[in-house]
Amino acid sequence: MDDQSKWSLPSNLDTAHFREVLGHFATGVTVITSIDDKGPMGLTCQAFMSLSLRPQLVAMAISIESTTWPRMQAVGRFCVNVMNENQESICRAFSISGQNKFEKVGWTSGECGLPLLIDSLAWIECRPQQVYEGGDHHLIIAEVESMGTKSGSPLVFYRGGYRTLES
Numbered sequence: 506m507d508d509q510s511k512w513s514l515p516s517n518l519d520t521a522h523f524r525e526v527l528g529h530f531a532t533g534v535t536v537i538t539s540i541d542d543k544g545p546m547g548l549t550c551q552a553f554m555s556l557s558l559r560p561q562l563v564a565m566a567i568s569i570e571s572t573t574w575p576r577m578q579a580v581g582r583f584c585v586n587v588m589n590e591n592q593e594s595i596c597r598a599f600s601i602s603g604q605n606k607f608e609k610v611g612w613t614s615g616e617c618g619l620p621l622l623i624d625s626l627a628w629i630e631c632r633p634q635q636v637y638e639g640g641d642h643h644l645i646i647a648e649v650e651s652m653g654t655k656s657g658s659p660l661v662f663y664r665g666g667y668r669t670l671e672s
């Protein structure tokens with residue numbers, strides 16, 4: 506899949522152990538959305554971070570196997586929807602490639618015309634500026650164009666499972 510030859514360590518490290526160790530890093534969960542002439546699209550993404558204040562930049566990692574990313578990249582804009590504690594079913598739906606992810610999901614258009622999922626805790630509409638290769642993922646840096654928040658509590662992902670701040 507990826508070109509291992511340029512990395513200094515052999516690729517025989519245990520991937521299950523890697524997942525287990527890195528799974529101890531608790532994060533929020535996002536669903537990244539966009540829209541083109543075929544309709545709205547999106548995927549669940551945990552690998553998201555705030556990157557820079559001036560300019561305002563965010564970053565995320567998306568698998569090179571994602572079928573959604575090439576469409577998003579062609580649009581040149583996407584919206585990061587930060588999930589609230591009641592949106593676990595949305596995260597699950599948007600993590601299954603190939604299905605009609607928007608079938609049971611309410612959304613509205615943001616300032617930049619991108620799909621904002623109803624009840625998301627926060628949304629960040631942005632424009633990708635740089636895309637780097639990061640093993641089997643793309644590392645994407647994006648400039649923020651518009652953003653906002655709603656009251657509520659976040660959905661958390663920890664050690665392979667969904668949690669809330671209370672659980």
Ligand SMILES: Cc1cc2nc3c(=O)[nH]c(=O)nc-3n(C[C@H](O)[C@H](O)[C@H](O)COP(=O)(O)O)c2cc1C
Pocket residue numbers: 534547548549550551552553566567568570571572573574596597599600601602603662
């Ligand atoms: C909690 C959770 C977090 C995820 N985080 C990421 C992520 O950070 N990057 C990524 O590429 N895929 C991530 N995924 C997997 C994608 O959501 C999944 O591969 C998706 O089906 C890709 O869809 P697509 O082929 O329609 O683009 C995550 C899945 C779950 C359940």
